[in-house]
Amino acid sequence: GAPLHRVRDGNPLPARLLTPFQAENDHDLKDVYSFCSIQTDVRQPHHLLRRVHDGRRLRAMAAAVERAVGEAEAAGVDCRVLDLGAGAGLLSLAALGAGARHALLCERWLYNAAACKEVLLANGCDDEQAAVVYKRPTDLALLRDVPAPVNLVVCDGLLDPGLLTSGLVPALRHSLAQLCTHNARVVPHAAALWVQPGECLAGPVEGFDLSPMDALRHWPLHQPAPPAGEGPGMLRALGPARAALHLDLQQPPEAGDEWQLDLAFDRDGTWNCVRTWLVLHLGGGHELSTAPADAGGDGAACEGGEEWGDGGSLPPAVQWLAGGMRVRAGETHPLQCRHNTVRVAFGHPEGSPLDFLTRPLAAFPPESFALLRDAGRAAAYYGAIERSVASMAAGGGEVHALDAGCGTGLLAMMAARAGATTAVASELHDALADVARRCVAANGLGGRVSVVNRDCFLLERGRDVRRGGCNLLVMDLFDAQLVGDGCMQALEAMRKAGALVPGHRSVPAAATVWVMGVEAYTGEALGRDVGCVNKHRWDRSARRVQLRRCPHRALTRPRRLFELSFDGRSAKKGRSREAVLRLEATQSGYLNAVAVWFDLHLDAEATLSTGPPGTLPGGRLSPALERLHAGLAAFRPPQADA
Numbered sequence: 001g002a003p004l005h006r007v008r009d010g011n012p013l014p015a016r017l018l019t020p021f022q023a024e025n026d027h028d029l030k031d032v033y034s035f036c037s038i039q040t041d042v043r044q045p046h047h048l049l050r051r052v053h054d055g056r057r058l059r060a061m062a063a064a065v066e067r068a069v070g071e072a073e074a075a076g077v078d079c080r081v082l083d084l085g086a087g088a089g090l091l092s093l094a095a096l097g098a099g100a101r102h103a104l105l106c107e108r109w110l111y112n113a114a115a116c117k118e119v120l121l122a123n124g125c126d127d128e129q130a131a132v133v134y135k136r137p138t139d140l141a142l143l144r145d146v147p148a149p150v151n152l153v154v155c156d157g158l159l160d161p162g163l164l165t166s167g168l169v170p171a172l173r174h175s176l177a178q179l180c181t182h183n184a185r186v187v188p189h190a191a192a193l194w195v196q197p198g199e200c201l202a203g204p205v206e207g208f209d210l211s212p213m214d215a216l217r218h219w220p221l222h223q224p225a226p227p228a229g230e231g232p233g234m235l236r237a238l239g240p241a242r243a244a245l246h247l248d249l250q251q252p253p254e255a256g257d258e259w260q261l262d263l264a265f266d267r268d269g270t271w272n273c274v275r276t277w278l279v280l281h282l283g284g285g286h287e288l289s290t291a292p293a294d295a296g297g298d299g300a301a302c303e304g305g306e307e308w309g310d311g312g313s314l315p316p317a318v319q320w321l322a323g324g325m326r327v328r329a330g331e332t333h334p335l336q337c338r339h340n341t342v343r344v345a346f347g348h349p350e351g352s353p354l355d356f357l358t359r360p361l362a363a364f365p366p367e368s369f370a371l372l373r374d375a376g377r378a379a380a381y382y383g384a385i386e387r388s389v390a391s392m393a394a395g396g397g398e399v400h401a402l403d404a405g406c407g408t409g410l411l412a413m414m415a416a417r418a419g420a421t422t423a424v425a426s427e428l429h430d431a432l433a434d435v436a437r438r439c440v441a442a443n444g445l446g447g448r449v450s451v452v453n454r455d456c457f458l459l460e461r462g463r464d465v466r467r468g469g470c471n472l473l474v475m476d477l478f479d480a481q482l483v484g485d486g487c488m489q490a491l492e493a494m495r496k497a498g499a500l501v502p503g504h505r506s507v508p509a510a511a512t513v514w515v516m517g518v519e520a521y522t523g524e525a526l527g528r529d530v531g532c533v534n535k536h537r538w539d540r541s542a543r544r545v546q547l548r549r550c551p552h553r554a555l556t557r558p559r560r561l562f563e564l565s566f567d568g569r570s571a572k573k574g575r576s577r578e579a580v581l582r583l584e585a586t587q588s589g590y591l592n593a594v595a596v597w598f599d600l601h602l603d604a605e606a607t608l609s610t611g612p613p614g615t616l617p618g619g620r621l622s623p624a625l626e627r628l629h630a631g632l633a634a635f636r637p638p639q640a641d642a
Helices: 020-025 030-053 055-074 090-097 110-122 168-178 211-216 367-372 375-394 410-418 430-442 487-497 531-537 623-629
Strands: 080-084 102-107 130-134 150-154 180-187 190-199 242-248 257-264 269-283 286-289 317-327 332-339 344-347 400-404 422-426 449-452 470-475 500-507 510-519 559-565 593-601 607-609
Touching: 020 030, 030 055, 030 110, 030 531, 055 090, 055 150, 055 180, 055 269, 055 286, 080 090, 080 168, 090 102, 090 110, 090 150, 102 110, 110 130, 110 531, 150 168, 168 180, 180 269, 190 257, 190 317, 190 332, 211 367, 211 430, 242 257, 242 332, 242 344, 317 344, 375 410, 375 470, 375 500, 375 607, 400 410, 400 487, 410 422, 410 430, 410 449, 410 470, 430 449, 470 487, 487 500
Parallel strands: 080 102, 080 150, 102 130, 150 180, 400 422, 400 470, 422 449, 470 500
Antiparallel strands: 190 242, 190 269, 257 332, 269 286, 269 317, 332 344, 510 559, 510 593, 593 607
């Protein structure tokens, strides 16, 4: 049929760029700029740890630096290094170890600069060999900050998945013009940004149409690319990749550019995104690619990345387009490309026929899309809801369900399709509530499912839910620690307001929270002592991690922390309390972290667990981990997600 929409060309890049000085002094922006800078500064050490753990990237960059230093020494030139975005200073240490005369390490973020100085001192590097400057790269001045012109610039610390977003081009332009000799070298000396057309749609989840979610796939910048695959929420490549942007870092561009790139398609689908990755040219024919495994890469962009997800320090990224375009195998379509020296943007050319348009709503919670990919979780919930509804209906009564914090309304629709008489889906977020209404309508369940755009703490009987209350609660209001999002307080408020009747049933029915002492310690990288960076692991609040990607050692046996019941028939009350636990140590080490996970008991037949590798539901250990605690073997975490 005829296309529903035609895209109108609107440049997604900012109309005007401000220098840091202008942003700091602009009347309308200075408070926001200051707040964002402080928040970024506090979080930078976690990104520093990610780079330290990225062994493949570190080894490739260190080898390139050593080659450049060796070539300078062979030419009879003293090598003076400028390390932009120095991080832990490991590449400067590699340069000094290869014979460099002096290294100046520039770090814009305060905590990173402090960690960098500590690493230099821990490895016997004095002020005559290296100096750390806490400044923006564009604020460096010759003589005041840089004692003499440098002839080797290392810019690895300014690389990011979007290539330009960390200020790579302005920093290099300033350094090469003001701080370097005329024949200075840059490592890496060139970089290419590759793009691949892709499709990432909600698709059916347990037979429910959640396609209204696709109109909310928008983000102002790049995001980590979803996993490749064919299921809901997975990224499906529609054609081969092409190099969209090639930068000669020895001669960085002075202005932005705009061009079109023709992309070929070898699969039918709906084109609504492009996946991007980097190819870095390190000299001597050596390259470092961050391409994903399904695009010809080795899938090892990071070795042992920590809590930042797949791909580690330079993961493949995705940029969402203005809408979805229906494409067929064998076709070729243009991609509009732009950059303004600090950001790259892609889009459909003006006049492109689109099946749907995306809504530019940056406040939409991106984790809602990640839930679509968890097929096992959805299937377990659906089975438990069907069993609960069937059991209640067998007793001769009606089933009235309440989905608290419904998101897309999936659990409420499951209850309705399982046989519930009515279902109320409560959601505080305006855009999510609108998506839930559209999903309910798309599945033909508007007669039995009503969506209420209201905080579940404030639900009122007779206005938001039926006057008689609801006798089945379905909810998925849990964070990584189970209770951090206030699920127990919400449950108590709904009971007190009468939205839930006394003795109601609940899916899930209960939960058990477990803890285990672990050692998360980084001792060395590239043969250098980096133990001092471990102090920056501390955080006031818990952080969600994938322990299989976080280097760690289990030092204690799991211990049950507490049990909670969500079912109204239970006598247990989930109230706040404090306790002291004794953990049984099974290995020697530095206990500097506690792993927390939970078993979610949906009903008597199904339990979901967020346990780390090597643990089983009920706090049990796998045979491999039992042998490790017994001192009989070395444990290697399995590759499956925990």
